[in-house]
Amino acid sequence: MxxxxxxxxxxxxxxxxxxxxxxxxxxxxxxxxxxxxxxxxxxxxxxxxxxxxxxxxxxxxxxxxxxxxxxxxxxxxxxxxxxxxxxxKPQVWTLFMFVHFVVATLFLGFSVFAYVKHRLGENLVFPIAVLVALPLIWLLLYFLGSIGKETGxxxxxxxxxxxxxxxxx
Missing domain, CATH: 3.30.310.80 (Kinase associated domain 1, KA1)
Incomplete structure (x- = not known):
C-alpha cells in the first residue's frame, strides 16, 4: 500500500x-x-x-x-x-479557549476604560497596568499550552x- x-x-x-x-x-x-x-x-x-x-x-x-x-x-x-x-482533550481545549476569550474581553474593556479615564483627565496607572498585564497573561497561556504539548x-x-x-x- x-x-x-x-x-x-x-x-x-x-x-x-x-x-x-x-x-x-x-x-x-x-x-x-x-x-x-x-x-x-x-x-x-x-x-x-x-x-x-x-x-x-x-x-x-x-x-x-x-x-x-x-x-x-x-x-x-x-x-x-x-x-x-x-x-x-475537549475539556482542556474549551477551558483554554474560555480563558483566552476572557483575557481578550478584559483587554477590550480596559482599553475603553483607559480611553475614558484619559478623556476625563483622570489617573491612568491602573488601566495601563492591566493593559500591560493582560498580554503577558496571554503569553503565559501560550507557553502553558506549549508545555502541555511537550508533556503529551x-x-x-x-x-x-x-x-x-x-x-x-
Missing part, C-alpha cells in the same frame, strides 16, 4: 497531518473500526460518520494527554486521505504510531 504523509509546523499547539492512501475510504474506515473494536486495541475510541477519535487509555491519561482526531476523505474510488489533528508529545507519537499500525494491518 502506498502511504504519503505530510505534517504542518511544530509551532502549532494542535499539530495536523495528512496521509494519502491507495485504498477506498469506506473499506479503510471499516478496517479501522474493526481494529478499534478488537481485543488488540487498548485505546479508547469513538467514531462518528467518517470522523474517528482515539484517546489514551484511562490508566495512562493525565491532564495534558492528547487526543487524536482524524477524518477519512475519499479522493476517488481507489484512494483516500486521512486528515488528522492532535489536540488536548510521547503520547502523541504513541497515537500516531498506533494509527500507522492500523493502516498497515
Amino acid at each position: 502506498s502511504v504519503k504523509e505530510t505534517r504542518n509546523s511544530d509551532l502549532f499547539l494542535r499539530p495536523r497531518f495528512s496521509i494519502d492512501l491507495e485504498e477506498n475510504a469506506d473499506e479503510l474506515l471499516k478496517r479501522i473500526i474493526t481494529y478499534l473494536k478488537s481485543d488488540a486495541c487498548v485505546y479508547r475510541s469513538s467514531v462518528a460518520e467518517k470522523h474517528v477519535f482515539i484517546d489514551i487509555p484511562v490508566k495512562k491519561s493525565h491532564f495534558w494527554s492528547p487526543q487524536l482526531h482524524f477524518e477519512i476523505v475519499a479522493k476517488n474510488e481507489n484512494s483516500s486521505t486521512i486528515k488528522g489533528l492532535f489536540g488536548p 508529545k510521547n503520547q502523541m507519537k504513541e497515537l500516531h504510531d498506533f494509527l500507522i499500525t492500523i493502516i498497515n494491518c
Whole structure:
C-alpha cells in the first residue's frame, strides 16, 4: 500500500497531518473500526460518520494527554486521505479557549476604560497596568499550552504510531 504523509509546523499547539492512501475510504474506515473494536486495541475510541477519535487509555491519561482526531476523505474510488489533528482533550481545549476569550474581553474593556479615564483627565496607572498585564497573561497561556504539548508529545507519537499500525494491518 502506498502511504504519503505530510505534517504542518511544530509551532502549532494542535499539530495536523495528512496521509494519502491507495485504498477506498469506506473499506479503510471499516478496517479501522474493526481494529478499534478488537481485543488488540487498548485505546479508547469513538467514531462518528467518517470522523474517528482515539484517546489514551484511562490508566495512562493525565491532564495534558492528547487526543487524536482524524477524518477519512475519499479522493476517488481507489484512494483516500486521512486528515488528522492532535489536540488536548475537549475539556482542556474549551477551558483554554474560555480563558483566552476572557483575557481578550478584559483587554477590550480596559482599553475603553483607559480611553475614558484619559478623556476625563483622570489617573491612568491602573488601566495601563492591566493593559500591560493582560498580554503577558496571554503569553503565559501560550507557553502553558506549549508545555502541555511537550508533556503529551510521547503520547502523541504513541497515537500516531498506533494509527500507522492500523493502516498497515
